[in-house]
Amino acid sequence: MIKSLLIANRGEIAVRIIRTCRELGIKTVAVYSEADRDALHVKMADKAYCIGPPPSAKSYLRMDSLVTVAANMQCDAIHPGVGFLSENADFAGLVREHGMTFIGAKPEVIKALGDKVEAKRIAEEVGIRTIPGSKEAINGQVEKAGELAAEMGYPVIIKAAAGGGGRGMRIVEEPGELAKALTIAANEAESNFADGTVYMEKYLFSPRHVEIQVLGDGRDNVLHLGERDCSVQKNHQKLLEESPSTVVSGEMREKMGQDAIRLFRHLNYAGAGTIEFLVCEGQYYFMEVNARVQVEHTVTEMTTGVDIIRQQILGCVDGKMEVSQDDIRIRGYALEARINALTPGLVTKFEAPLGPMTRTDTFLYSGCNVSPYYDSMVAKIIVQAMTREEGLKRMERALHELVIEGIKVNVDEQLTILQSPAFRTGKFGTDVYNKIIAAKK
Ligand code: ADP
Numbered sequence: 001m002i003k004s005l006l007i008a009n010r011g012e013i014a015v016r017i018i019r020t021c022r023e024l025g026i027k028t029v030a031v032y033s034e035a036d037r038d039a040l041h042v043k044m045a046d047k048a049y050c051i052g053p054p055p056s057a058k059s060y061l062r063m064d065s066l067v068t069v070a071a072n073m074q075c076d077a078i079h080p081g082v083g084f085l086s087e088n089a090d091f092a093g094l095v096r097e098h099g100m101t102f103i104g105a106k107p108e109v110i111k112a113l114g115d116k117v118e119a120k121r122i123a124e125e126v127g128i129r130t131i132p133g134s135k136e137a138i139n140g141q142v143e144k145a146g147e148l149a150a151e152m153g154y155p156v157i158i159k160a161a162a163g164g165g166g167r168g169m170r171i172v173e174e175p176g177e178l179a180k181a182l183t184i185a186a187n188e189a190e191s192n193f194a195d196g197t198v199y200m201e202k203y204l205f206s207p208r209h210v211e212i213q214v215l216g217d218g219r220d221n222v223l224h225l226g227e228r229d230c231s232v233q234k235n236h237q238k239l240l241e242e243s244p245s246t247v248v249s250g251e252m253r254e255k256m257g258q259d260a261i262r263l264f265r266h267l268n269y270a271g272a273g274t275i276e277f278l279v280c281e282g283q284y285y286f287m288e289v290n291a292r293v294q295v296e297h298t299v300t301e302m303t304t305g306v307d308i309i310r311q312q313i314l315g316c317v318d319g320k321m322e323v324s325q326d327d328i329r330i331r332g333y334a335l336e337a338r339i340n341a342l343t344p345g346l347v348t349k350f351e352a353p354l355g356p357m358t359r360t361d362t363f364l365y366s367g368c369n370v371s372p373y374y375d376s377m378v379a380k381i382i383v384q385a386m387t388r389e390e391g392l393k394r395m396e397r398a399l400h401e402l403v404i405e406g407i408k409v410n411v412d413e414q415l416t417i418l419q420s421p422a423f424r425t426g427k428f429g430t431d432v433y434n435k436i437i438a439a440k441k
Pocket of ligand 1 (some may be wrong): 091163164166167201202204205207209236276278287395430
């Protein structure tokens with residue numbers, strides 16, 4: 001087993017990883033930018049090193065500095081967390097070259113899955129139904145794209161092959177818009193991801209975003225932990241995540257789970273990963289794989305009782321996870337609300353909700369600073385319950401207990417969604433946020 005691990009991240013995920021490391025008896029090394037001197041992950045880690053000024057490009061994204069600190073500190077492994085370098089094949093390779101374990105997928109797997117066109121090809125190879133669309137890059141091929149779009153029927157969506165975080169997507173309603181959309185999407189992809197490759201898909205109407213959590217040991221032990229429904233999104237960014245999904249039957253769950261296991265086994269996948277599907281009119285379609293742990297892994301921890309970060313570390317370090325498929329029982333219901341800062345600044349008072357089956361993952365404390373340099377998510381409130389109805393009420397109660405003073409956060413908006421008939425009845429699609437907010441105005 002490893003003795004010491006460097007966390008190449010910040011915020012709630014760094015804090016989350018430190019907690020599991022403590023339980024595993026692993027010493028942690030935190031890194032931080034000048035903006036994060038007083039951050040919670042810095043206080044909680046066994047050791048902490050400043051790696052540069054506030055902008056991520058000069059600190060959290062500096063692969064050379066991160067690996068040097070880890071090597072100097074004699075760390076055995078690096079955990080990249082989520083975002084930043086978590087899906088960077090070069091970083092995973094660099095960590096390996098320095099004789100340390102990367103707590104994530106192998107570089108070649110990250111590379112293959114990071115190209116969404118290639119990921120769809122691999123999924124099809126193992127017999128998974130994908131969203132209809134172009135089988136390859138479609139840059140500048142207006143005529144070919146037009147023919148395919150006519151065949152599939154409008155609307156279609158142009159997406160960045162290297163895309164992420166809901167960016168680099170363009171919906172095309174009619175043939176006249178296609179040429180321009182191809183150019184704009186490619187330019188956006190180039191400036192956001194330094195890779196202008198774009199592809200095309202049928203734009204599904206009001207689908208559900210459903211994903212399956214997977215764990216693997218790099219060999220035969222590959223298991224799935226059921227689904228999460230992440231259909232409540234603002235600008236394609238997830239806001240509320242729940243499990244089980246109101247549109248997934250036992251039969252569909254089993255099929256999705258088996259698809260996920262086939263794909264991950266094919267990749268000899270080690271650690272935690274997610275396969276994302278869109279569900280439309282009773283049918284599910286593969287969309288992409290996230291070759292890392294996700295923000296919303298906590299929902300699945302609540303329904304299964306499995307510490308996903310712990311199993312991820314064990315699976316990556318020596319391929320010895322403590323769970324197999326037979327151990328997985330999905331109990332009741334879980335819901336997560338992402339709390340996002342609407343303004344940066346000093347948090348004068350913070351109190352997390354307590355009480356039955358209520359969990360808060362955060363880096364906030366009274367007197368901490370929320371910096372404008374990084375992701376706006378400051379906390380995740382997660383509740384578990386016997387039923388969905390009970391879970392929604394529990395979340396409402398928890399959100400009313402949450403105290404964050406000094407900065408503005410999105411709690412009112414989350415309450416509006418929770419109380420909306422669309423969300424309550426469970427009959428909605430990925431456009432639900434716009435519908436609810438539009439109805440309120
Ligand atoms: P990212 O990696 O940027 O998160 P995804 O491919 O996961 O991008 O898509 C994010 C969201 O965009 C999906 O959850 C869904 O709401 C929407 N989306 C993506 N592709 C389609 C599609 N073909 N039809 C309808 N909605 C889509």
